[in-house]
Amino acid sequence: MDLQKTGKQSTRILVCLSSSTSNAKVIHAANKIAEAFQGTLVALFVETPAYAQMSDDDRKRLRSNMNLAEKLGAKLETVTGDDVPYQIAEYARVSDISGIVIGQTNTVGGLLRRKKSLTDRLVAYAPDLDYFIIPDYGTKVYVARKPAERSRKNILSDCAVFLSSMLVSTVIGFLFSHLGFTDANIIMVYLLGLLAVSILTTHRAYSMVWAVISVLLFDILFTTPRFTIYAYGTGYPVTFLIMLAAAFTISTLAIRLKQNAGQSAKAAQRMSVVLETDRQLTKAKSREEIMSVLADQLTRLLNRSLVIYPAENGVLGDPVFYPAAGDTVPYRTNEEKQAVEWSFAHHKRAGATTDVFPKMDYLYYCMRVQDHAYGVVGVAVHDSPPDASEQSVLASVVGECSLALENARNAREKEETMVLAENERLRANLLRAVSHDLRTPLTSIMGNADSLITCGETMDAGTRKQLYSDIYQDAQWLNGMVENLLSASRMTDGKLNLNMTTELMDDMITEAVNHLSRQMRNHTLRRTPAGELLLVKADARLIVQVVINLLDNAVKYAPEGSEIRIDTLERNGEVVVRIEDDGPGIPDDQKERIFDLFYSSGNPTGDSRRGLGIGLALCQSIIRAHGGSITVSDHLPHGAVFEFSLPREEVNLNE
Amino acid sequence: MNKPLILIVEDDAPIRNLISVTLETHEYRYIAAGNAGNAILEAASHNPDIMLLDLGLPDMDGVEVIRKIRSWSSMPIIVISARSDDTDKIEALDAGADDYLTKPFSVDELLARLRVTLRRLNQMRADNPENPVFVNGSLKIDFASGCAYISGEELHLTPIEYKLLCLLARNCGKVLTHKYITQQIWGASWENNVASLRVFMATLRKKLEPSPDAAALIQTHVGIGYRMIRITDN
Structure with missing residues (x-):
């Protein structure tokens, strides 16, 4: 295996995160592999539509796996998509990943693709990568579970949609039958109704029930003999079966379409926030502006309270609190301090949902670029931890802002050095010119005074007066010069003076x-x-x-x-x-x-x-x-x- | 009247010499001190009429000397500052100095300041502190009735302008810093008050304009403050 590709800084190993209990084992293995290659570890989580329905236990496991990866120094990334292997392959392609570590049974639930294992399909998508398969027996990865409870309101509205669609479809069916249209038209109307139900209702059970009922209704209402479940035509059983199969397929597709649409909308919104952050950051010049962009974007994105601790010269400043609408929980500065300081000192996440000070109310991110920390951002958790994609956007917005802060600092330092150099040059020129120019009046003053001291008595009054007034004028000129130099010295010290x-x-x-x-x-x-x-x-x-x-x-x-x-x-x-x-x-x-x-x-x-x-x-x-x-x-x-x-x-x- | 006695406090010998010679040729008596310790000793033992105090002394900060002197004497103090920065002058004025001179100063300037201060001193000694009427040249203020007149004409002043005029009149001859004035008028020395002061002072001056000596009546010390000048009758 040749992982040391030429021209690369370091090898990048990718490990896939899941809620599986054995995922920890895979992560540890990946870390060892990355260490062996002296490469960096990237931990990727693919957020699928099923993620929304994940049970609390699974979420907790997923989070602990994420924390583990982070603790081992992995860079956390989240991508959104339906097709897990495709997303992994795409990510690996754009991010220069050289090897992927994966658990063997690490398949993700999905009704239409159970035939091939994840690894097989991944290999098909990205044949050039190196794969490290970690055996992972006896554990199941999360299978989409039915949500434990659904609100009564959903059920009511779904039933209403269902019944009205049924009614409309049946009425149209009668109309077609009355006008003498063929059965095929009526079947189409029911299929259309099915499509509407699968899109408008929140659960696929409605589509399944519709499929069965519509077949029954068609059989009873429109096939001869009418109003019985018997059908004389020899082709009807086949028609029923095909109708059932079509209904089943359509409902599955419609539901997936819906989920994907919802997810893309969410992803698009996050993407737009990240882009907007980028755009605003290019405009923001000062530290304060960057911090306020950060606060604006994050509150907009997460609707959570925010606290920002800016740091200056390696010392954390006082927190600035940005409460979200409706968040009335007061911020406990003293209690949270430990987590903030730990995060700042170790350049890592701390606080709620992490292993470090998990009892805190807030989750803290350290704003840093390489070894320089620019501050700490805290996000209110209050028992509803941010999900994986929220965390990933959070991390990327925080990262963008840290970079912007770094750029601002670099620009400032560069400017300072330039001003310093310019001042230095000015000062040198000034000194040279001044010492040259001071000599002329000084020569005149010294000479005139000397003449007056040594032979003042022998001069006539007019000559003496001329010498006196020359001395006075030269001294006056020198005084004006000194005034200017004093002003100039205050100017070169900068505007602040x-x-x-x-x-x-x-x-x-x-x-x-x-x-x-x-x-x-x-x-x-x-x-x-x-x-x-x-x-x-x-x-x-x-x-x-x-x-x-x-x-x-x-x-x-x-x-x-x-x-x-x-x-x-x-x-x-x-x-x-x-x-x-x-x-x-x-x-x-x-x-x-x-x-x-x-x-x-x-x-x-x-x-x-x-x-x-x-x-x-x-x-x-x-x-x-x-x-x-x-x-x-x-x-x-x-x-x-x-x-x-x-x-x-x-x-x-x-x- | 006796020749006034001036205490010169200056550590630089040539300048001390320059001042002494100037004072001697203009009929003043003087004593000189080269450091703060001697200055306080001389001030206590000779009780001079005016003190000329250099702010840069080797053994003590000039402002500190003013505070010490002010704890037991109200003798006029004119500070001499070599720094072109205004802050030390303002500090000295706030500590109780009456006037200031910036080095290098001309002999004329020194003598002019001494004359102004002597007039103020004489007025202070002659005035009854409870005197209800203040007269300076063509300006007259009747504190009791709260009215001010210029050449006999009553001035129509806003309450703030009147307060300003009274404040300057009561400290006639003394340079009052912006900080002091704003604290006396508004009770606080905020930036906006200092800016307002400029405007009120300008309008007050405009109202005093009918007087022949209006231009000389209130002096502006840019960056420092204002002073009302005692107008001589001649």
């Missing part, structure tokens, strides 16, 4: 204007505030810095004696500030680069003009961090217009 408060735009402009009053002595300032109060949510210190930088630029470039204008206005829900000067303006080819870090208009490396390009770059990153935008345009006939906008903030007045 912003100290957002609701501020009046005009207050912040006033503050900036006061700060620059000394530099603006030689310019006229004209302010046009908006007619109404414009509030923005902003880090006041940083916005003031933006206005200072823009004004400082205007002062630097506009000729002395010219006018600088500041307008505040409201436009499309945004607060706009315009600063206009009559300077030389900014050439079009420089407009795009003017906000780049370290870009300085004119000669970028020259020391003659101090204009370390940090000011405008800082303005841009501050405004962007506030969700606004900053632009530059021309002021006619010459000059520049800087305009920035911030989202307007509304306030509910507390009177």
Whole structure:
């Protein structure tokens, strides 16, 4: 046997689950086989129509077999279908299964296929697989049992359907007979009635009874001699027999059709929930969104109460409870804690219906991808354990969400690293540029102060005053630079560092204007505030810095004696500030680069003009961090217009 | 009147020197301390008129010094902060400081703050605390009748605006933080109250506009708070 197929990560061994008592033996054997091949074990349960009628004992056994498989590390899967071997073969094909472990007498009930064993038929469907047959004598697998009790309501409605169909069929029969149609037409009417009864009633007994009664009625009412059970025609006994056989076959087919339809509908609904989950998960970005998708989908799917424990950095957080409609049982956080913690620590299911803390009210799934657990989801059980297919959908929805959480975490980590790298690069550039640019004013300050100390007495008053004012101006420039650097350091630490408060735009402009009053002595300032109060949510210190930088630029470039204008206005829900000067303006080819870090208009490396390009770059990153935008345009006939906008903030007045 | 006595608390010698020289040339008397321990000792033994306090001291947090001083004295305290972050200033103001200066400050600025504080000090000493009428420039508030006048004209204020005006008037010359004001007016300092405060302050100012000195009457300290300025008669 060559199981080590090339190109495969590992061998996958499939074991079929059933409610049989010997199934445990098969599972153990499968586990040993999987271990021997160092492969993974997949435990598959095929949910057939008969599953719905399974007795409680069988269900319990099935569940314990499932738990066993899971405990041994098998991956649980459920497929739905009528034809068990076909479903197994299909699953094996799509899931790259290399070997199947199966109990020999492991046949599943079904009226029309008893001739061949499950294994034979499985081999016929999937001849390429390796089979491991585990002898399994003396035990019966679940045979569809009659449901112990049926509601009175069902019986009443079924009887009504039965009797009215019979009546209608017979009336039509009389009509046909009266019109002189042949017997065959009447037989067809009864067969039609049979079809209706088998589809509309809940139990096949009605169809059987119908088959017998319809033959009798036909015999009594429509064959000569009429109103006796005798029939003269020689062919009639054959007709009766064929009619009976047809009735029997039709009823069987109809009932299977019905069951399949019901099952497909259920499967389709589950599939749609899984798909919908997928769709919503692709939209959900944050952890909270993913958790809420999980809660939404699971409550929709199961109509059970849900509890989610999100985990952060390996520590379980507080539970979030999503009660289902009608579930009034309070959640016992303290009592359930053990199961939750066990599930989180061991990355496995725990709580109700499992072997670990089975006394709990809830069944817990650990949301994990490989070795990282993202939290625990609990599903209310309250004495009605979720069936196999519910569990399987649950597991797949939980799995999808875990993957989404993993993706979100990876994306976040990647983003963080990128931001970190970008910050690192910025910081290095900044340091280099700053140390270079600081030297120029420092040289001037040191030189001027030195001259004043050593030969101040010999200078005339005018020269001395010039040196003093040079020192003052250079120091002032350095101070502005330090303010910008401090703001920049707060910006590079990320958006979280912003100290957002609701501020009046005009207050912040006033503050900036006061700060620059000394530099603006030689310019006229004209302010046009908006007619109404414009509030923005902003880090006041940083916005003031933006206005200072823009004004400082205007002062630097506009000729002395010219006018600088500041307008505040409201436009499309945004607060706009315009600063206009009559300077030389900014050439079009420089407009795009003017906000780049370290870009300085004119000669970028020259020391003659101090204009370390940090000011405008800082303005841009501050405004962007506030969700606004900053632009530059021309002021006619010459000059520049800087305009920035911030989202307007509304306030509910507390009177 | 005697020359006012200023206590300089600053650990950096060149700046201490700068302040001392400035004060000396502008006719103030001063004493200086280089750390918090000496500062408290000097404050207790000389009972200065105003204290200039650097927040970054080697032996104790400046805010802690304010709390200690406030436990026995109401002398005006002007804090000097090197950090551009507002939080330490706000903390100092909430702890009982009257005003603040941010390094680097100009000599003019320092002298202006001292003048404002001295006016406040003189007013505090002259005022009868139970005085039912408050007058500042063209603004007059009659606490007893609950009316405010600007240049003799009665102001039509909403209850909140009136409360705000009274609060500023009673603390004339002192910087009041947003937190302090909102707690006094609404009893709590929620984000929405701070935002509301901006709006009420703006409307209050608009109503004071007829006065020639309205613009100077209420100062905005962006990110920190508000202050009513004592208008000089000259």
